[in-house]
Amino acid sequence: MEVSRAVESSQHAVSSPSGIFVASLTPRYLLIYSSRTREMHLSFPLHAGDPKPSQITSIQWSSTSSYILLLSPQRILLFSVAEPDRRIKVDNGSAGFGILAWAEFVCVEGQDEQVVVGWEFGRVKAWDLGTGRGVEIGEVKTVTKGRTYEVRKGDGVRALALLSRPAAHDVLTLHLPPLYTPRLTTLPTTDAKSISWSSDGAWLAVVDTPLARPALHIYTADGNLFRTCNVAATSAMSGLDEDDDLGLSIKSIAWSPSTNFLAVGGFDSRITLLSTRTFAPVVVLEHTPAIDLTSITQGTVWQETVAASGARSYDPAPQPVSPPTSPDKDSTDPSKLGVAEMRFNCDGSLAATRDESMPSTIWIWDLLSLSPRTVIIQHAAVKSLCWHPSQASLLLIQCHGDDAVIYLWDARSEQGPQICSLPLGNGRVSAKWLSTARDCKPVILASTRTAWVLLYPAGRDLFPQPDPDELRVRRPVQEVAPDVDEDSLLDALMGKTPLRGMQDPMHSDGMDRTGEGLDDTFWGKKHAEVVSS
Structure with a gap:
């Protein structure tokens, strides 16, 4: 295994979706490095009034790797890789809706031209990066730990789904670029906790409170109810009486990348696989x-065993074996019960799962045979599981208390996980796969708040010296969609028809026009501009 030299940083480094860039913060600069050459490619100076690295809560890349977003409680900064002189600010103003809580890029026709911003108390607003105008698009539910907003995946329009509760009922709202409101659906839920788009964008799942029956509702891409699923009833498949299952039901859900299954994790340590054709239970x-x-x-x-000297190793455990359990196994706290994590590999053939009652145990399931394939028992509680984005057999494991160590498991081998020590000293380590092609060797970005390195488990690929234009992301020319008759929302969501009104997206009725004076704010000027909320 090869390890690159450590690069100083004041925040966890973040790789771009393309895998070409790595963004790193210092007290005075946002630095962009090439992941191939590990040389600095761009630098963006931070001004006196900008948030300090310690105040940055999130660093995000746009889906096309053309923008970088720095989120802080009082200000959002956006930088363009294609146009290094371009700098955009979104200020929180008087903070009447609380701090800036989250921000998300919305891709329109392959261009990251809009950013959706959410405040602490639920207000949601969209900013058009081309015109500098803001549009109020409603409020999002805040009294839940689940994901209450998500941008649609798959081909076609990147619709934004929002879960809100303006009155006595939960409401699902679908927003299409240019972020008007085409459909408002009142949900049959008691207290909805989260929403989730399928991998292909054909379905939207709404999860109700764990006490509700049924607790899972499946909607089509245009917001029509397709089916409600009483997942608790599947306990009968395990030889239990449905009437005996009176506890909490759904803890988490996960869509397979192949869109064959919707995995539903329960508080009873079971995972129910639903077929995405009928959403009936399979196993x-x-x-x-x-x-x-x-x-x-x-x-x-x-x-895994850890010797007194600190040496780590893996050995096959004699079966049957009872893995360590959580000291809070019998607790009534829902956070200490149920399936905590479900991760599918990139082709949907394997799934890695973890249950709260056995926090150090990882189950690997073969989804072709629908049976367990391997179990890995770690010395410490598991913190995160991450499959490689293009190589289906590689799993990255991180554990609590083992910040200087990560683990790599290859499903093709007959060995235990590979143990990798990190030259990053003390501090909380964040490790993620770098996006690489299927025929390229895997790369891991590991970082702390003081430094980051690149790890090459199988050695480095030898790339030729890149052309500067290869690294620079250039903005595609925006084509104006022709004016067409109204089509169904489903056709627009599936990408079958262009959206009406793309010529002037911010001039529709009901939109906030407080930014009328900001015409040509970003395109016509090269110095920093400010957009106030």
Whole structure:
């Protein structure tokens, strides 16, 4: 394994979706490095009134890797990779709606031209980066820990779904660029907790409070109810009486990349796989307290041991084996119960899961045979699981208390995970895969708040010296969509028809025009401009 030299930073480094760039903060600059050459490609100076690195809560890349966003409680800064002289600010003004809580790019026709901003108390507003105008698009639900907003995945229009509760009922609102409101749907939920688009953008799942029956509602891409699912009833598939299952139901859900399954994790340590054709249950996967794979798949249980000297190793555990349980296993706190994490690999053939009652145990499921394939028992509680974005067999594991160590497991091997020590000293480490092509060697970006490195588990690829134009992301020419008759929202969502009114997206009735004086704010000037809320 090769490790690059450490680069100083004042915040966790973030790689671009393309894998070409790495963004890193210092007290005075936002620096953009080439992930291939590890040389600095661009630098953006931070001005006296800008947030300090310690105040930055999030660094985000746009989906086309053309913009970088720095989020702080009082200000948002946006920088253009294609136009380094271009700098955009969104100020919080008097902070009447609380601090700036989140921000999300919305891609329009392959261009990241709009940013959606959410405030602490639920207000949501969209900013057009081309004109500098803001549009009020409603409020989002804030009294829940689930994800209450999400941009549509897949081909076609990147619709924004918002979950709100303006009165006594939950409401699902779908917003299409240029961010008017085409559909408002009142939900049959008691207290909806989260929403989630499918991998292909064809379905939208709404999860109700764990006490509700049914707790899962499936909607089409244009906001029509398709089916409600009482996942608790699938307990009968495991030999239990449905009437005996009176506890909490759904804790989390996850869509498979192949769109074959919707995985529903329960508070009862079970995962129900629903077919995305009918959303009927296919199989129930259970995290059992005693693990014995010999009678099912002849799979191996790998257990990590740490010697007194600190040396780590993996050995096959004799089966059946009972992994360590959480000291809060019998707690009534819902956060200490149920399936905490479900991660599909890039082709949907494998899934890695973890249950709160066994925090150091990772289950690897074969979704072709619908059975457990491998179990990995870590020495410490698992913090995160991450599959490689293009190589389906590689799993990255991080554990609590092991900040200087990460683990790599290859499903093609017959060995336990590979143990990788990080030359980053003390501090909380964040490790993510760098996006690479399927035929390229894998790369990991590992960072703390003081430095970052690139790890090459299989060695480095030898790239030729890149052309400067190869690294520079250039803005595509925006074509004006022709004026067409109204089509169905479903056709627009699926990308079958262009959207009406793209010529002048901010001049529709009901939109906030407080920014009328900001015409040509960003395109006609090269110095920093300010947009106030």
